[in-house]
Amino acid sequence: MVETSEMGLLDFVALAADKLAVPGVAVGVWAGGQETFACHGVTSIANPLPVDPDTMFVLGSVAKSYTATALVCLAEQGRVDLDAPVRRYVPELAFPDGMAAVEITVAQLLNHTAGLDWRLGVDTGEGDDALAAFVAQMAELDLIAAPGARASYSQVGFNLAGRIVEKVTGLTFERAVAELLLAPLGLAHTGFFLNDAITKRFAVGHNADPEGTLTVVRQWKDTRANNPGGGVVSSAADLLAWARFHLGDGSGVLPDAALRRMREPTVELKGSTLGDAVGICWFIRDVVAVDDSAATVRTVGHGGSGNGQFAELLLVPERDFAVVVMSNAGPEHGIALNQAVVKWALEYYLGVVERVPEPLAFDAKRAGEVVGRYDNDLMTIAVVLAAAGDGMTIECRIKPEIRTASESELPPDLPPASFGLLPGDGDGYIVTSGGLNGQRGFFTRDDSGSIVGADLAGRFFGRVA
Incomplete structure (x- = not known):
């Protein structure tokens, strides 16, 4: 897409963003024991402010890593057993298939093997009872597979996981995550609500109209019941700090062993762009390093999509490396930019290249x-x-x-x-x-x-x- 040789991070990000017509992008890289940020463009084409490392973007499904980590924290405290049935903590859980409600475990929610569909199209409001009302609506949700039978990505499962956090802590999901993770890690530019962002600099999403012109979207983020699966807002600086925490800087919140377990494969993925396997929330892929040995290097990460906003977080634990990208334009713009930046960063900093398979001739x-x-x-x-x-x-x-x-x-x-x-x-x-x-x-x-x-x-x- 864009030539990568003889080019630094900021130059590449600026050139790629302009080529793909993305209004604003924030990138952070942790490599060689140093943080590097590259920010380009504006928060909004209607009310433009320069994007900087503290600009808050909607992370979409990258939020799942916070929900999973909160449950791992509770497990380390002895308050949750990840192998226990969900009903131990949410006894009111019900499905049309009665046995499924009994059999689904906490761990199956966190690696997408619970058999739950992708989303549940209900809006249960913005009150503190939003997750409880969402779980009540699950009584009408048919499963797509028996629990444990296969992996299938599920927002529903992570929203249910958020309800477990509420039931165990006695707090709202958002307050529990803040107390377990955000406050101890000093993530002051990370939260869930408009009030978390409106006094700071934040980006809005943009989608293309029927003529292909980018316009500002009017719904900033998803409903409150979807916060566990997709509701975190954060900045490049905070998201890179979150990545460094997961690389092993437990900062007293979690022991290194617990963080490593989250990055270990629990179920194989078949033919998926998401990865080769799922850990505890994380998607895991083995890619080829061409720097010196053509050895296989393991990447661990998660992406996220909002309404006209997209985010990527990728770790390479054995190289103590991380890259985070957030952009504020629709999929034909933002996703392409995020993927290009991640690909460039892996090759530029680590000599790591993922080979894209070639399709067969038409049959x-x-x-x-x-x-x-x-x-x-x-x-x-x-x-x-x-x-x-x-x-x-x-x-x-x-x-x-x-x-x-x-x-x-x-x-x-x-x-x-x-x-x-x-x-x-x-x-x-x-x-x-x-x-x-x-x-x-x-x-x-x-x-x-x-x-x-x-x-x-x-x-x-x-x-x-």
């Missing part, structure tokens, strides 16, 4: 098996043959009925993108254009060999007849 027979519609509670994937009949496109859209019913602003849909199947017998695929460029997933078959679902970004979509 009409295999294409015929996967063409169709797949959906979950909120979104639909359409896999369609290209007009010329020599390729396929994939389109991911929020369901029209969800848009119609929503009282809040939802991000725009992405246009169809080209994609191809990958070598091997695992039914893997890769998106090769558009805002999802580089995303990998796979198709799921039943015992008879028929394709019954598709995974995208770790989320399961069932095939629609």
